[in-house]
Amino acid sequence: MDILTQTEENYLKAVFKITENDEKVASTNAIAALMNTSPASVTDMLKRLAGKGFLNYEKHRGVNLSEHGNVLATNLVRKHRLWEVFLVKMLDFSWDKVHDIAEQLEHVQSDELVERLDLFLDRPQFDPHGDPIPDADGKMTMRKQILLSTLAPNNEAVLVGVQESAATFLQYLDKMRLSLGTQLKIIERFEYDGSVKIMLTGGEEITISHKVCENLFVQKTK
Amino acid sequence: MDILTQTEENYLKAVFKITENDEKVASTNAIAALMNTSPASVTDMLKRLAGKGFLNYEKHRGVNLSEHGNVLATNLVRKHRLWEVFLVKMLDFSWDKVHDIAEQLEHVQSDELVERLDLFLDRPQFDPHGDPIPDADGKMTMRKQILLSTLAPNNEAVLVGVQESAATFLQYLDKMRLSLGTQLKIIERFEYDGSVKIMLTGGEEITISHKVCENLFVQKTK
DNA sequence: AATTATTTTTAGACTGGCCTAAAATTTAGA
DNA sequence: TCTAAATTTTAGGCCAGTCTAAAAATAATT
Missing domain, CATH: 2.30.30.90 (Ferrous iron transport protein A (FeoA))
Structure with missing residues (x-):
């Protein structure tokens, strides 16, 4: 049962973003800063998401994504980036305007929608900012940049x-x-x-x- | 300040739908039935939305949309129907699958997005079910059907x-x-x-x- | 190692949106 | 017209998500 609220999804994305480069774990403060919320709220949510199996969490140790959480977060990134391509390529938005709209669109729940959008856009590999777009299995082509x-x-x-x-x-x-x-x-x-x-x-x-x-x-x- | 929650928007749409044909006002029960919620919850929300100026509400008399509320609701209908056109025309969805997805997409907040989508779709006048699509000023072409x-x-x-x-x-x-x-x-x-x-x-x-x-x-x- | 500074968690409270049960009001029927 | 039925509202409570303030735990400094 993978029905998360938009807020829960945003937390997973935040953990994903913080840990995708070097960091092994995301700290409460880092998440709070990224999401413009208080550390206390973050702690609450981390416990909830850990309880549901999306995060590995130990008190005062920071968090990272469980395998399950990683699948979810990767799919959100996929949706976000596909929508950005749509906005720029099809609707002719400039690349500095698409992030906020994609933040909303990424929460629309429909696997069929994502698949059809991907096909419609001709399975793009990179979004308008050059970021790689994960495929339906979560794999993305990395560049030697x-x-x-x-x-x-x-x-x-x-x-x-x-x-x-x-x-x-x-x-x-x-x-x-x-x-x-x-x-x-x-x-x-x-x-x-x-x-x-x-x-x-x-x-x-x-x-x-x-x-x-x-x-x-x-x-x-x- | 027109920032409503998705739930508030859904209530406005329900009132719109019930009153758009014959009915002068929407009853608490009718709204509750349409939204699969309890009459008590509806009463709560009606008071809130009336307090914000979107509804005309008198106890035990039912509600209808204020001028302001009507603008909002009409714009929601516009967005819903434009997205349905997009889903059917561009993504090749069948007409029986688009309603639920459009219910989600209609809540995305961006006037520029709506305008560009409308243009991209070549300013369609009717959605895949034959319902008229309001233009940016809320006007729609009615057929003698x-x-x-x-x-x-x-x-x-x-x-x-x-x-x-x-x-x-x-x-x-x-x-x-x-x-x-x-x-x-x-x-x-x-x-x-x-x-x-x-x-x-x-x-x-x-x-x-x-x-x-x-x-x-x-x-x-x- | 002890103290200070920082980070994290807990406690308690608030709002939005929902519920059930009961009270109030309106409508319908005898 | 008076009572019964239906509708609507109130009352009180629950959960998600947020906050501030305070307590606890960890990290840094002397």
């Missing part, structure tokens, strides 16, 4: 994803004419503040801050 | 809508090869039980019950 901040001068690369997807950041990229697929070459890295001068296709040269570099995923092309 | 049960023998007509949209009824129509746009001619009406023999395009003759006739909207063609 690196952060732009780790790339040495003279290398050439193509922008394939963003780490952060806050609207303000995406709008900044739009202004700079940086979009997924953009080819670029590292001209110079300034050690003083970590900013980097890059050349875009067409020869235009721009300088971007270290913070921006840390939020751009690229693949080396030469 | 009548119930098949009121049509006399020898008249020819085209099926343009269904009154009831329960899955079992729609599946029955599919089996009988009755779909929107189907041309038909009344051959004979049996007074005994109100059933009617009709001829479809192609010459096939079928007999349908009075109950079915009362749930089919047609337009006379001759």
Whole structure:
């Protein structure tokens, strides 16, 4: 019986997001910060979700997803990203506007809907921010991408994803004419503040801050 | 400040549905029956929604929508029907499966989403069950449709809508090869039980019950 | 190692949305 | 018209999800 409330689903997603990279467990505080709620509320919910078998939880030790919880969370990510593709590709939304709407759409319950949407969109592998879309079995194709901040001068690369997807950041990229697929070459890295001068296709040269570099995923092309 | 919970929205829709035809007001019991809830719960909610200005409510008198509430409810109907069109036209769902999914999708909050969806679907005027879709200003094009049960023998007509949209009824129509746009001619009406023999395009003759006739909207063609 | 700072949990309370049972009101019938 | 039936509302309580404040546990610092 896998009928969770939207709130419960959001908690699972939060744990997923926090633990998907390095972290082994998600802390109460981290979850509270991510969800704009109080640590006390988080503790309550963690106990509920652990009781239902979606989380592994020991007092004061943080949580992570059980196998069952992981399936649920992955499916939510799949739905979220598929809807984002729909919004951008079909409804012509800009990539900085789709997150909030997809947050709502991802909670619609219908396996058949997801399957048909996936088919309609031609089984996309990446969402508008370059994030991989899990397939119906939870598998996703990973790219050998690196952060732009780790790339040495003279290398050439193509922008394939963003780490952060806050609207303000995406709008900044739009202004700079940086979009997924953009080819670029590292001209110079300034050690003083970590900013980097890059050349875009067409020869235009721009300088971007270290913070921006840390939020751009690229693949080396030469 | 028009942020309602999904439940509140569902109550407004229920009042809309009950009062859209003949009834001047919706009774507590009628709402409770439609929403599968108890009359006591309905009374609670009616007071809340009236307090927020969405309903006109006097004790023991039933309710109807305020101007404000009517705008909200109409917009919900618009969203519901647009999503149904999307599901059938774009995702190739059959018309008996879309209601429940649209019930969820209609609660997604984004005016821009609705506008873009409407445009994407080419501003449809009717949903897959033949119901009119309100435009952004709440106006809808009404057809001069009548119930098949009121049509006399020898008249020819085209099926343009269904009154009831329960899955079992729609599946029955599919089996009988009755779909929107189907041309038909009344051959004979049996007074005994109100059933009617009709001829479809192609010459096939079928007999349908009075109950079915009362749930089919047609337009006379001759 | 002892104390301080941080994190996490508990306790108690609030709202929304629901319930059942009982009271009040309206409607229908004799 | 007066009583019975049906409808509606009130009363009181439950659960999910949230909060603040305080207590407990863990981590950091001296």
